[in-house]
Amino acid sequence: MDRPELPLPQLHAFVVLAEELHFGHAAARLGIAQPPLSQQIRRLEDKVGHALFTREPGRVALTPAGRELLPAARRALSELADGLAASRAVGSGRTGRLRIGFAASLALTVLPGLLRTHRERFPEVRLDIHEMTTAPQLAALHDRTIDLGLLREPPADEPQLDFRTVLTEPFVAVLPSSHALAAQRSVRVGQLAESPFVLLPRAVGPQLYDRIAGLCASAGFTPRVAQHAVEWQTVCALVETGLGVSLAPASIRRIRLKGVAFRRIEPATVRTRVAVGRRRGDQNPLVAHLLAGLSVT
Template sequence: MDRPELPLPQLHAFVVLAEELHFGRAATRLGIAQPPLSQQIRRLEDKVGHALFSREPGRVALTPAGRELLPAARHALAGLAEGLAAAREAGSGRTGRLRIGFAASLALTVLPGLLRTFREHHPAVRLDIREMTTTPQLAALHDRTIDIGLLREPPATETELGFETVLSEPFVAVLPSAHPLAAQRTVRVEQLADSPFVLLPRAVGPGLHDRITGLCTAAGFTPQVVQHAVEWQTVCALVETGLGVSLAPESTRRIRLEGVAFRGIEPGTARTRVAVAWRKKDPNPLVARLLSALGQDPPDRPR
């Protein structure tokens, strides 16, 4: 059975008349003439099926039906006002929810400062932070289960997503402390040719994986990968056991493990790109506000 349409203008007229109990004063307060006010009340009474006011010369009073309707009418109008205010706040980007995916290693670099800055300026926005590697972030952006991604080595060809670099980070060699190369200040990549490697699997971050294996290829060898691990914390822990060595973003230096040595590499020009990612046509105003917090204003960012 269809529910009757909620007569909001009629409810408004009803509440004002119930408060004034005078058609002239109620009409003036509503900014309308008395005949339209009387018509609104009659229409509402037709919907209810009972009179809401008793009308006697010089006196207007609520009927039992009117007294019963008044609290519900006030509640409906208050709920509408609150809803409109909340919609305006959300539409302006002052409230709402923003879902952010981030690569775990970025908790050691850009993420803390970004969240701190954003929360200072948008304390009413609820942030949903999700730790995800690059490939799942890209899928989540397409599936609209996150709004912003912070990832490494974004794909070169992508039509629906926008990317902007927020950090360019050098690589370091990750070595067991007992490894002979740990005694050096810097390590040439070719010196790692005879060591087994622990790396992230290509499936979770093909761009970063290819950058690392590309450094090895440029140095004249293919890395002998003996173990994969999804997170850099795990990679470093496996290196500490002596299982192998790795090449990693410099931010992994902040992972404090006694049995691991981090050394700069040569060539020192090798770097990994950290980017913010978003849907180009996303209407969520919070996306644009977070990009501003990152200091980004790319031409195709959402407005």
């Protein structure tokens, strides 16, 4: 047997009349005239197939069918109100889930302040944070498994993605403390030509790898890579053991290792770009709110 569809305006009119038990008072509360209220109740009774109220001069009362319907009608209206409130909260970006990918080194720079500010402004938004290198972030943005990515040296040929610069920072030389160049306050890239290198694999961050290789090429040499490491923390640890030297973003200096020296690169105008990436045309208000907390260009 098919269940009759009960329009919500008729349920609302029914609940108000059940509470007032007076057509005039219920109509005033609903902001309508009494005849339209009577029509709403009659239509609802036609759908139910039974009278919901007894009508006597000066007295309105619920029938057994009306008493049975009242709790369900109140639940339906309450659930609708809750659903509308939740929908408005998500639509306005006040609640929901935001998935963010970030390069590990950015935990040393922009990420902590960004997350702290966002949580203060939108405490009901759930933030899912995923540590990822650049290539996996790009794939995750395309696959829609993250909403935003914070990464280094974004590619120039991603028509479906949009990148905005968050900051730029200089490179530094990462040296074993025992290295001869550690005695200097700054080094030129060309002075590293004879040293083996510890670098991130190109596959995890092609643009950054090529940027570092380009710096070496401009200084007249190709870096001789002795060891690869996926994370900057590991790169620094391997440099400390004497396996080689590296070139890294300046924020890596916050990794404190006794046997590692960080020296600025000359010229200091050589910098690496940090950007926030998202899908073009994404209208997610959660994304817009987080971007508003960043100084982007």
